[in-house]
Amino acid sequence: MKLRLTHSILLALIMVSAFSPADWKSEKRTGYIVRFTQQDEATRAEYVSLLDQGKKDVQTFFKKAYRTDFEVYIHPNRQSLDAQWQADWKMPDFKSECWMVASGVATKLDLLSPSRWKEDACEHSYEDKEKTQELITHEMVHVFHGQWNKSPDFSEVEQLDWWVEGLATYASGQCDRSRMEEVHKALVENKVPITLDKFWSGKNRYGQSGSVVMYIDQHYGREKIIELLPLSKKTELLDALKITEEQLLADWKKFVLSKRN
Ligand SMILES: [Zn+2]
Structure with a gap:
């Protein structure tokens, strides 16, 4: 009994620490902050270059700058991404489809770490650089759009x-x-x-x-x-x-x- 209790406490501690904000590291970029976990310590430079390019392309397209800084979360696995979406959308039972790998609103962009797409996603291949860049840029457009929209998280947007x-x-x-x-x-x-x-x-x-x-x-x-x-x-x-x-x-x-x- 004691052993089982210890085990469950240990398990609980592991689960809490897996998603504790303390585990998020961050890097300040021009116009945004990237938050990532240990798992993406080595790959984040690649993601940051995709994000920088996306931001540049969006501002060129609209001939206009982002209104404010925003955050980018690189989630280490689907569980972390789903937990974020459940909280943001107030849908505690939400479970994402395998093709859903990112979202963007005025204040932030959530992205499933591309290093996990093989295991945790379908229809996306990180190796296809052009499509990956377009996907990141697509989310960056949502962030930009949210910043200039009456409904920054698009929750009040109707039939659009x-x-x-x-x-x-x-x-x-x-x-x-x-x-x-x-x-x-x-x-x-x-x-x-x-x-x-x-x-x-x-x-x-x-x-x-x-x-x-x-x-x-x-x-x-x-x-x-x-x-x-x-x-x-x-x-x-x-x-x-x-x-x-x-x-x-x-x-x-x-x-x-x-x-x-
Ligand atoms: Zn979209």
Whole structure:
């Protein structure tokens, strides 16, 4: 009995220490602080260069600086990432899907350590440097967007998944040729959703949402994209573009079909 008790106390101590804030080390960078654990002591220099590049690319895209400093947490395993999301989203039972490896809001970016993707994730390969950079940049766009949005953690954002995710997809370079080809094909086959609310769903969600933002950028210009950053409702955004959803979708469709793939 005594032995078992000692064991459970020991186990409890190990579990507490595994997630104790004291175990987080940090490094101050220009504009942000990276927090990481012992496990990433050696790899963090690589991650920091991806983060620095992402930050630079985001500011170049928007021709505008981040409003404030933010934090980046490199979680040592999925358990640590899930514990963070459970607390942030007030969903104590939340368990993430294997493809979910990062999130970004105005104040911080949470990332599952890429060194753990092989064991703890699916659909992502750290070795694919270009895609890894785009993924990091995508989250950095969310941080930037949150800093200029009325709802910094996007909790009050309504019917704008296609916009928030489309913007991060497009601005990070994820709306690439192959994704555009997929959207083109889906349009020809009449397989795209009929409302924007459904654009961020299904296997073509990146291409569908990203290409609407690409259309807005190329038709209305980058200044308009920047004007839209604070908005938190689909109706506000359509009003700002002086267009109905039906017309926007019809124009987008023409745009995608006219692009040579
Ligand atoms: Zn995203």
